[in-house]
Amino acid sequence: MSEYGWGMGGFGLWGGLMMVLVWGALIVLVVAIAKWLLGGRAAHTPHARSGNSAQDILDERYARGEIDREEYLQRREDLR
Numbered sequence: 001m002s003e004y005g006w007g008m009g010g011f012g013l014w015g016g017l018m019m020v021l022v023w024g025a026l027i028v029l030v031v032a033i034a035k036w037l038l039g040g041r042a043a044h045t046p047h048a049r050s051g052n053s054a055q056d057i058l059d060e061r062y063a064r065g066e067i068d069r070e071e072y073l074q075r076r077e078d079l080r
Contacts, residue, residue: 054079
C-alpha cells in the first residue's frame with residue numbers, strides 16, 4: 001500500500017469520509033437555522049400564516065380568480 005493509501009497520510013479514505021460528514025452536518029445546521037428563523041413555516045405555501053379565517057381564504061381565492069362572483073357571494077353567505 002502506498003504512503004497515501006487507506007488513511008496512512010493525507011486525506012485517504014477516513015479523511016474523505018470525515019469531510020463528507022462535516023459538510024453534511026453544516027448543511028443540516030443551515031437548514032435547521034433557516035427553519036427556525038422562518039418560524040417553521042414554509043415561505044411559499046398558501047395560508048402559511050396562522051389565523052387565516054375562512055372569510056380571509058375566501059377573499060384570497062376570489063382575488064386570485066379561482067372562483068367567480070356568484071360563487072364568492074354564495075359562499076360568503078354560507079359562512080355567515
